[in-house]
Amino acid sequence: MTDVQTESPRESSWATVRPGGRTPWWSAASAVYAAQLSRVRVARGPLLFVATLQSIGILLLLRGVLNKPDETTTSAVVAGATVLVVAFVALNLLAQRFGALRATRALDYYAALPIPPSAVVLAAAASYGTFTVPGAVVTAVVGVAVFGLPAAHVWMVIPVVVCAGVALAGAGAVLGLAMPRAELATVAGQLGMTAVLFLGVIPPQHLPAAARVLRACVPSTLAVDALAQSLRGPLDVAAVTWRLLVTLAIGIVALTIAARLFRRAVAR
């Protein structure tokens, strides 16, 4: 009666019913990923539009304000605005999502299934991260056009979005699962996004020293720097790769913490 290795109580010997194994990690993650991506597309599509529009608006605003900016400044602005789209969805919305799941006991749905918590957390984070790709690409392309940057390495936006997506989604998941109430998760997610906005979009050389320290603490900072460096000149593969790997590592640590918080949230 089932394809997990269990025996039916009546059809065979109910006295020897043995539990099947856990659903394989990859199968569980891909099922959650597909479901979440479908849900996010339907329910959060308009928000991605808003996030993209917001970032493009910031680019246009700064284009009007900045007087003959140098390439270092413009590339930093474009990179920051691009990663801001990722932060809006992967950090802010995912924090809200996990906060709501926790508050409504919806995590019990997953806890009652034979799946590892890390598969749920990683798949949800990946679905939110993937969802941001079109908005981030549009923002980067518009930014390059608006500021007249070389378009040769604009493709770097894809690996940058992937790595920043992992880091910011990890942070979003941690915030959503760590906060005791859904409203606090929402506030934390929005504060996180605000940090990415101010500390990511404003070029570091224009920030005061104290703010530069804070900037270094934002999980997506190295991804912003990697994209900025790629947009303004010859690609320094080693430097960019190093920055993206560190960003990815930060994301993996955050997702590991989130998986522990998930386990703690369902174990009452």
Added chain:
Amino acid sequence: MQATAAYEVRGVDKTYRGDDVRANAGIDLDVAPGEVFGLLGPNGAGKSTLVRQLIGLQRPDRGSIRLFGHDVLADPTIAARLVSYLAQDEPALLELPVHLAVSTTARLRGMPRRSAAAAAGDVLDELGLSPVATTPIARLSGGQRRLACVAASLAADRPVLILDEPTSGLDVTARRSVWSAVRRRRDAGATVVLVTHNVIEAEALLDRVAVLDRGRVIACDSPGRLKAAVSDDVRLDLVWRDEPPSSDPAVAALALRARVDGRRWSVRLPHADAREALGRLMSGPAMVALDDFTLATPTLEDVYLALGGRADDLERA
């Protein structure tokens, strides 16, 4: 692993932090393999708390729970691998289209993608949900929403089904389709634990029932045997057109024992007393004030009341 029961619950106590009242107090239960076992009781009786412990979502303060001989407390994942669980609500599924919600649940229970999609289609057909297969659950009516969650719980058959108020908010047709689906799975060998506070559902569906009140099991047997325990009584239901004529001595005598629900009075009496009371009502001034009356054999509700349960919380629709 040799086991004589699907579930073996011994001495389960549970008190929530900051709460003086024990949600479960010394619960002992055996659920036989292949039966539909009910947990009946009013809201707050401790049914859902017990269920959450059965599936390893909560730990009891004391006691033991074995599932086909496996210790659920030692390894809570055992329950996830053997049990399909329907919670009182499933907010995790709300924004998914119905078919995707059901097929995703089946995949998470270990089915390959194609088999899960086929199984989801079959369950939706079974419950009459195919016309809304692509509609997000949140956009359905309350009853259809509940039915979609039931469908998710039925996907990828498991040896044990635990359904927490599966027909809550359903219309009669949908309720019957859920009952049929449960019976089909019982007939195929599944063990079903069904939480309800609906007396009619309990009588229609359950092989055995544990009646819970204030965290304790106050009775546990088949509905037939439980009702036989109060078979010397009958229930006299009276529906008044307006205010009952309390000056009539026959009415005044019944008023002392009646459970009043608006214009409806319900009194449990021995056979002879019921006949006598009805005779006095028919021959007196109360007759013209009566809109309707029935004499009925005891129900599980009467059993519950006879055991000292509270009158107001069981559902009779």
